[in-house]
């Protein structure tokens with residue numbers, strides 16, 4: 001909790017803990033939508049304060065999950081030290097991808113990560129042998145430079161590349177991946193909102209336009225048995241997320257939800273996204 005007594009998913013420095021998912025029950029959607037409206041109105045200043053903390057942090061290093069290594073976070077890039085969603089999403093993806101590999105006779109899946117930021121999740125998955133090859137993308141050129149820096153730092157060689165892209169725009173239409181993941185900027189802003197700098201892309205998705213394109217494009221960019229994952233949270237608009245998935249004929253199921261601190265108000269959620277395929 002912050003000094004304005006408003007719950008925020010970002011300012012907590014408490015470790016993120018998790019519960020197992022409920023596989024997509026949506027009984028509390030209306031209640032969540034109301035809470036969401038109130039919270040969106042209340043949190044604007046708070047999220048900007050935390051972005052300022054990120055702006056002031058400058059270059060720093062953070063541990064890479066599942067290894068003894070660190071990566072660098074460069075200025076103007078979404079910091080895993082300040083924003084804690086990756087603490088739930090990355091270890092949960094470790095488990096998911098270990099299962100994926102078992103189901104596919106030990107074959108290592110390829111990964112496309114949208115909005116990779118510093119590369120914390122995609123590079124953790126790669127350096128622990130869970131995915132290859134890896135394409136990291138971001139709309140922010142600072143983030144793409146940061147990913148390239150960390151790819152070199154970790155000596156990933158030609159198995160990892162970073163690309164500036166607005167969701168799938170820079171990919172050729174036929175390119176397919178076994179796993180596609182995005183820790184999405186889940187605060188919805190009005191459609192006419194304009195990001196004032198690169199860091200704001202880390203939190204705000206006007207009209208959920210990028211989220212919609214991510215979900216609709218999955219069937220085009222996933223391999224036949226491929227699977228999508230979405231990092232989200234209970235103060236994103238879960239009702240709208242479900243509507244987007246239903247419209248796109250994509251099945252949404254909850255994999256894991258963190259137990260929020262401060263009385264459980266704030267939760268991160270990892271969802272699995274499976275396009276309904278014609279048989």
Ligand SMILES: C[S@@+](CC[C@H](N)C(=O)[O-])C[C@H]1O[C@@H](n2cnc3c(N)ncnc32)[C@H](O)[C@@H]1O
Nearest residue numbers: 115116117138139140166167183184201202210
């Ligand atoms: C919540 S941050 C996650 C960063 C990193 N993956 C992590 O977990 O620390 C969302 C990321 O998505 C990027 N992003 C926002 N809109 C995007 C878009 N339309 N296309 C690609 N990336 C986008 C942001 O620049 C930011 O790096």
